[in-house]
Amino acid sequence: MSEQHGGKGRRPRYRALSPLREHLREAFWFAPLLTCLGAVLLAGLTDLLDREIFAEAAAEQAADTLLSFGSAAKSVVSTVSSAMLTFIGVVFSISLVSLQMAASQFSPRVLRLYVRSRLIKATFATCLATFVYTLLVQLGYDDTTDPARAVSVPIVSTVVALALVMLSLALFVLYVQATLRLLRVPHVIDRVTGESLRVLQDYRWLAPAAGPAPGGAAEGPTPLHEGPTLLHEGRGGVLRDVNIRRLIRVARRHGTVLHQVPRIGDFIAPGTPTVVVVGGTPPRPRRITTALNVGVDRTMHQDLSFGFRQLVDIAIRALSPAVNDPTTAVQAVDRIHQLLAVLAPVHLGELRHRDRDGAVRLVQPVPGWEATVDLAFTEIRGCGAGQPQVTRRLAAALDDLLRITPEPRRAPLLLQRALLERAVAEAVRDADNRAFALTPDRQGIG
Template sequence: MSDWMMTHRALPGRRRRALSPLREHLRDSFWFAPTAAMVVVFVVWLVTEELDTAIVESLRDQGDFETLDDLVRFAEDVKTVVGAVSSAMMTFIGVVFSISLVAVQMASGQFTPRVVRIFVRSRITKATFAVFLATFVLTLLVLTAFDSTTDPRRVVSVPLVQSVLTLGMVALSLLLFVMYVNTTLRLMRVSHVIARIAAESFRAVALMPAAEVGEGRPELGPVTAWIAHEGRAGVLRDVHIGRLVRVARRHGVVLRLVPRIGDFVVPGTPVLAVHGGQAPPARVLRYTMGVGVERTFHQDLGFGLRQLSDIALRALSAAINDPTTAVQALDRVVQLLAVLSRRPLDVSLHRDRAGAVRLVQPLPGWEALVDLGFAEVRAHAAESPQVTRRMLAGLDDLLLLVPPERCEPLRRHRELLRQAVERVAPTPADRAFGLRPDRQGIG
């Protein structure tokens, strides 16, 4: 079954409870996973040290000093290995860091600067850094556990379990390094970057509850209060839906988000409209809105189309002149719009447990999404028959999928594309060739 069919079938009727944005913010950060790994490995080291001490005490109680002597000689050999591993881990960390910087620089320069966050959110990259740092910390801790005495009757602890754990971490580090290199090489290829953007977009669509078909925007009554934005200026990244719904239910009001996710907000501008009562106190609304320096996929339906359009525009620029990449981006634009073609848009309604609407969140409408996916690319694609042919085929496919009331924006873009090609094509044959729909552009 194709990716489009699986995604298209999975979305209708799917309704999931709104989650806290904290997990998304942690995924957008790079410090959490390595820090957590080092804390965990320290706790594990404490446990293994107790196990090693218990093993030595058990052998001493049994009077098995011959085995203890063997363990001490084994520890002397392992100490050299652990020291070498400790030095090698720092070299590996430097190599991984260098590969990441080169990959990010190439991707941001060739595709769009907004794809950098794909590398930041990459699980395999975080896991590699986390395991490498944890292995390095573990080797340092294990080196401190070696006893200076070689007399088995006086030895306190032999890091037997710790050494086995260290070797296991080294094996895991090597495995992750191979996986990391493979993933990084994939992400340096534009087709995989575009596919990752599309996958993140589908996830955002699936997690966003929307109004039921035919429900439309509810009657909220007059605005009884406005709530202004307090804090720093920036892009509205997401809102804590669950907390806002609880606040609205507790105070018996309906909250309506004024800006859309992805809008730039400044202090003093209204961000919430209150319907049906007084505004909740500012303290209960604290930490309900995430403001940052750039947009994210979380709760932002248009951000995926924005990135795909940016990649297509960069590919069509005179400096790069890569229409095939623009066609690959258009493939995903058509796929994403096909998924959204029959989904209720414009507004997302969030209800409390009793089923009452408590939060109204604006979403981009169908026409806005179509314009976002096609307008800028169409304006720069008239001289590239490969792109115009692919865009026409995509528009024709969407016209077969969307409801009749959503066909007008698609027809408008089709007509504007036809006019643009007729203006720039020098001969009737060139115009006819550029206006012939082809799903591969020029196969």
């Protein structure tokens, strides 16, 4: 059973267990709001610098020079302010078109890649900040036409405004490039695979397993434990992630061990069992509910199966009669093959989280090896049985996994191989074509 950290006495180093950072990345409002607040502060700072640094120097300059520069600067900033609002509309329109194309071509579940993109958020936020900054700078300009009156010269404000425009243009070029990349299926598949691998690393599933050796014991859901069962008191929805640190603190305070009942990604409704309390005194159900993040869709934060789900969805959508793109399905199978190869030596079934004293406080169920293999191959096999490019790639993936998987864990792979042969036999009647469709090929048909 994989565990989150080393032996007793070592303080656990939870890298990504707190969901706050992930929730902020999922939110599109946070970065623009933060940069707009920064623009307000920057506008006040540059106005102060202009008044303090250049006011005395301005008094010694010719009046006509001051008035001419101030008028030109105000014209430039006013033009930037009005043009930037139109520019923001262009960026927003491109984003909407990209989201629509991604949802129709790949899967609605990959839209989260666009929402989480740091570059897209940075571009949109910088454009908004530039608009807010130039708007506030205009309010601070001195419109006096009295030559005898010393006025501040808005040199700093104008230079910063132009710098923000240059930055916005540079980010826009990168934004267009990133958007074009995200509209190409290989890059989307690669992003999903990379996030799945990071889930493995963040939760230390690749650390040496404690207990039975990989494949040496039965895997699956956490066995039932005796103890009070606490029920969900919040709204219904998909269990996106849990605040593991909070649950560990609750369990430590009550001297108990919490066994989480639903897996990450399960739908829970009010009254659904959430944890089984073993030992100690049961905490109030509300304290458990507040540590559960329930929403309308799944995230990759703590849900490795969601990575497989996205890859499988891309593959079966590509195999639909409306799309009929087996090459895309093969590209998805490539990455599924990669993820299963990483998981092959890893013992699945549950994760144990310890407190700072090394005591187990939270036990989380995770999908076992058999369930993961079924998720990876079942739907693709059913949709692609009549596509020799797909069946040849599936055969190559299964044969390769059979070579690297420990002997006790080969049964699900052997079953998938037999089911693949049966599905091809039903879809392809000709013996020669059937033999060709079952010949392993890492490229499908090249």
